Amino acid sequence: xxxxxxxxxxxxxxxxxxxxxxxxxxxxxxxxxxxxxxxxxxxxxxxxxxxxxxxxxxxxxxxxxxxxxxxxxxxxxxxxxxxxxxxxxxxxxxxxxxxxxxxxxxxxxxxxxxxxxxxx
Numbered sequence: 018x019x020x021x022x023x024x025x026x027x028x029x030x031x032x033x034x035x036x037x038x039x040x041x042x043x044x045x046x047x048x049x050x051x052x053x054x055x056x057x058x059x060x061x062x063x064x065x066x067x068x069x070x071x072x073x074x075x076x077x078x079x080x081x082x083x084x085x086x087x088x089x090x091x092x093x094x095x096x097x098x099x100x101x102x103x104x105x106x107x108x109x110x111x112x113x114x115x116x117x118x119x120x121x122x123x124x125x126x127x128x129x130x131x132x133x134x135x136x137x
Contacts, residue, residue: 022094052080054077
């Protein structure tokens with residue numbers, strides 16, 4: 018994996034911990050417990066000494082309410098190709114009532130638009 022992958026992982030873990038400013042910061046121990054990953058393993062990711070295997074990426078993705086495929090695409094800075102038509106996606110979005118799901122949709126949409134804008 019490249020340095021960008023490692024940097025994006027570190028940034029993401031710090032955000033999950035609440036270091037982005039507005040959220041309450043939790044301890045690395047608490048985050049590790051929430052993700053069901055040993056604290057020493059989590060800290061080795063943040064130190065840039067190690068990258069997560071597929072099982073740990075599944076756990077990190079679950080903690081973000083993402084799929085592992087979404088996490089991998091984010092870490093690799095690539096666009097995740099849709100498996101549904103735009104009409105199907107729009108119909109599903111109209112039925113969403115959970116704020117966390119809407120937030121996830123907005124985050125994915127913004128990431129897609131940002132990547133598209135950079136390619137212009």
